[in-house]
Amino acid sequence: MSNDTEATGRETITAAVLVIGDEILSGRTKDKNIGYIADHMTAIGIQLKEVRVVPDVEAEIVGAVNALRARYTYVFTTGGIGPTHDDITADCIAKAFGVAIDVDPRALAIMKPAYEKRGLEMTPARLRMARLPEGSELVQNSISTAPGFKIGNVIVMAGIPNIMQVMLDAVTPQLKTGAKMLTETIELFRPEGEIADMFGAHQKEFPDVSMGSYPFTTEARAFGTHLVLRSTSSDRLATALAGLKQKLAAAGKL
Amino acid sequence: MSNDTEATGRETITAAVLVIGDEILSGRTKDKNIGYIADHMTAIGIQLKEVRVVPDVEAEIVGAVNALRARYTYVFTTGGIGPTHDDITADCIAKAFGVAIDVDPRALAIMKPAYEKRGLEMTPARLRMARLPEGSELVQNSISTAPGFKIGNVIVMAGIPNIMQVMLDAVTPQLKTGAKMLTETIELFRPEGEIADMFGAHQKEFPDVSMGSYPFTTEARAFGTHLVLRSTSSDRLATALAGLKQKLAAAGKL
CATH class of the missing domain: 3.30.70 (Alpha-Beta Plaits)
Known part of the structure; x- marks a missing residue:
């Protein structure tokens, strides 16, 4: 029913949210990000058009990312960027875009001193969180340092609500927005x-x-x-x- | 990672949830059904594999219903079965299955006396809620009478959480279930x-x-x-x- 360009002369900007995680589908964790992102999109003039929740399964994540990024101006993902073996989002995004993934010097430069300051070792698991798909821009994490990232029109954020929220705030100034609903x-x-x-x-x-x-x-x-x-x-x-x-x-x- | 049949001799039963409604995507209403259905599925031995949220747009609903019903044992939809013009779920389900939709005598037989008892007129809008796709079975609504329905492997429920919950309870005894996770x-x-x-x-x-x-x-x-x-x-x-x-x-x- 929207006819935004005609009414306001501004382009319609759309988005999808992709929630990644077995814990949401099993009911163990109750999602708090969908409603928050929906409110944020409405407030800044982006129309949220679709949400999907998928398990920690490569083919499902890659398929959903590619389906959604082709249809909407932006795709916001939450979850799966921690240090453990079930955190496969960054690898799946690299696969979806067909690019390499490796430790990013910019991410490492932020994480290493912050971890050392907190007396934490840079274990191989923590190093995993510095791995970004080629061509990514960092999305700042002012809470626990390990960054999110933006590649093409896909913004990859943490699943923990307070960390997701600071990442969303960090990326917002870079987003195109349309007429506010x-x-x-x-x-x-x-x-x-x-x-x-x-x-x-x-x-x-x-x-x-x-x-x-x-x-x-x-x-x-x-x-x-x-x-x-x-x-x-x-x-x-x-x-x-x-x-x-x-x-x-x-x-x-x- | 599941290998259920081998481990337990029981078939794996899967499900998807399809949340229908502009109000969830705008942030106006915060979904409370996804987490509830996820818990319920886990408790009864059905594996929830995917969730989608789509707007009140026919092509989006029909497309999602057909994509999900082909992939999973069951699809549970919430929302869009009320009396107003934006309640288009039943029509979309009929379209997805390629069947007719009309006032169902079984639904009317339940609704008419219940409405009369509450002193409510059977307006054309309320009659809309008695319209069911051909071949549907009724899913009982012990709160506000207007039923949900089941057609093929798709279970269509209200969006209001307490009504959704009694419909889910009503349909549960008919569901195949697998090994509990x-x-x-x-x-x-x-x-x-x-x-x-x-x-x-x-x-x-x-x-x-x-x-x-x-x-x-x-x-x-x-x-x-x-x-x-x-x-x-x-x-x-x-x-x-x-x-x-x-x-x-x-x-x-x-």
Whole structure:
């Protein structure tokens, strides 16, 4: 339903998130990154279009990276860049791009002194975290030093939420962004079934404003509905919102 | 790394989750279903292999349903089966299977009296929720009546977590299940980098036991690591666990 370029003269920038890790699929770890990245993308004017979660299996990771990077402006991956044998993301990204992977002198130059300062040995396992696919740019990790990286349109980040968040902040200034998606919400203490026909008709009137209906329950009033209107054009959004409020009021539903 | 049939004589049963909804991708709603379904699958002996989140766009939903149902024993979808115009999941499933969709007399027979009892009109919008693809079986909804459904290997559920959960319970007795994945965890108050080389070598010794390393931080002790071993064979799991504990103890890491 978006028609951003026409409405705002700005290009639409899209993204996908690829969550990598057996621990999410087994239920052992509950993902906290998808919602965070979704909020961040909306805030900076990038439209998140797809999310995938795949296991720590090379063919699955390579396949998903290549499918997603061909379709969206950016792909953000989380997970699998630690020091252990099950951390295979960097190797898979190299394979997906068909490039070599080796210890990166820039990564090593950051990691070695930081580890020494903390009294930690540069074990072969830790050295693994300095391995980057050829052609990568570093993404700074202000928490635990071992960097993420960006290659082509793919940004590779840690899975631990607070580390992922500082990496996302670090890479954000380099990202192209588009028109911001603006949102208006009407909260009704009515079940969705009561306003669905009217709301559907209103969507038809404003095909360029994306409209969604999200039921909720309250202890006091049983069923409620959030009607959410989204557009990159503040004018169109305001017109659609005013029109909807008028219809709801006329029907005694507001 | 799984070799379940050999280890246990039971077939491996796999699943994917498809989350449908713009509200998850915009960040407005934080998904609570993926982690819940992941836990449930692990508990009943089904291996969750992939998750996708797609927007309320027909081509995206149809494409994802067909990709996933061809690859996995089951596909569980959440979201998009309410009464409003943006609830297009049932139509998309019908399209994916190439079958007709219409008001289902069994669904109507459940919904009509329940709605009347609550003093709710059977509006055209509510009637939409009784529309099911041809060949579907109903999945009972003990909370708000409007059913989910199962067609082929695809189970279609609501997006609201408590309704999704009762639908998942309702469909579970009909599912084929495989050997349960058993898990053992060792908690170390050491950073992963210290044990990664040893742990990788141990994985090579037990290729049939899946081993993952998950760092955590504590206020008191800085960096810790959970070493997780998973197998459908309790014997192999016990042997791998004992061997790993011995190695960790010998190295003074336990």
